[in-house]
Amino acid sequence: MxxxxxxxxxxxxFVIGLTGCGKTKNEFNxxxxxDIIISESDVTMSIKDGTLTxxxxxxxxxxxxxxxxxxxxxxxIEIKKDGEWHKINVKLNFTLPSFGLKAKETKELKxxxxxxxxxxxxxxxxxxxxxxxxxxxxxYESFNVTAEFNIDSD
Numbered sequence: 835m836x837x838x839x840x841x842x843x844x845x846x847x848f849v850i851g852l853t854g855c856g857k858t859k860n861e862f863n864x865x866x867x868x869d870i871i872i873s874e875s876d877v878t879m880s881i882k883d884g885t886l887t888x889x890x891x892x893x894x895x896x897x898x899x900x901x902x903x904x905x906x907x908x909x910x911i912e913i914k915k916d917g918e919w920h921k922i923n924v925k926l927n928f929t930l931p932s933f934g935l936k937a938k939e940t941k942e943l944k945x946x947x948x949x950x951x952x953x954x955x956x957x958x959x960x961x962x963x964x965x966x967x968x969x970x971x972x973x974y975e976s977f978n979v980t981a982e983f984n985i986d987s988d
Contacts, residue, residue: 863922863923863924864913864915864920864921864922864923865920865921865922865923866920866921867918867919867920867921868912868918868919868920868921870910870912870919870962870978871978872962872978872979872980875965875977875979876897876898876899876901876903877895877896877897877898877899877903877935877965877977877979878895878896878898878979879893879894879895879896879961879963879979879980879981880893880894880896880981881893881894881961881981881983882894882942885944886983886985888953888954888955888985888987889946889947889948889953889954890944890945890946890947890948891944891945891961891983892942892943892944892945893942893943893945893961893963893981894940894941894942894943895935895940895941895942895943895963895965895979896939896940897935897936897937897938897939897940898938899937899938900937900938901937901967902934902935902936902937902967903934903935903965903966903967904932904933904934904935904965904966904967905932905933905935905963905964905965905966906928906930906931906932906933906964907928907929907930907931908926908928908930908963908964909945909961909962909963910922910926910961910962911947911951911954911959911960911961911962912959912960912962913957913958913959914957914958914959914960919960922951924950924951925950926950927950932966935965945961954985955985956985956986956987957984957985958982958983958984959982959983959984959985960980960981960982960983961980961981961983962978962979962980963978963979963980964976964977964978965977965978965979
């Protein structure tokens with residue numbers, strides 16, 4: 835009987851030990867060098883002062899042109915390592931509505947990346963967001979805007 839209890843005890847310790855070996859919330863797999871092209875555009879993105887934390891931020895999209903644009907919920911966060919931007923390998927899920935950004939309009943979007951990226955560790959990051967516009971009747975083109983930021987502590 836003592837052997838059975840001892841084996842059960844060792845099994846529980848083993849299972850607890852294995853579950854403690856997973857990634858913590860602020861560890862992620864840094865992927866390949868980013869291939870995202872950032873172009874000078876009529877839309878800029880920045881982070882609203884006082885909103886940045888290691889789990890989210892409020893971004894400001896500003897349309898500086900006389901043209902209408904649109905955007906969706908998806909975004910990516912990249913990390914700067916050795917002077918180059920790298921993708922962060924995570925699985926993200928977004929709903930896919932489309933929102934308008936009219937000429938000369940500014941919109942604020944609240945982002946919470948904790949579920950996808952976890953709590954970001956210290957480092958240099960950027961948010962990448964795609965903006966779309968109708969180049970011809972029924973034809974859409976896209977460009978990317980970014981906002982860089984630093985996380986100084988966990």
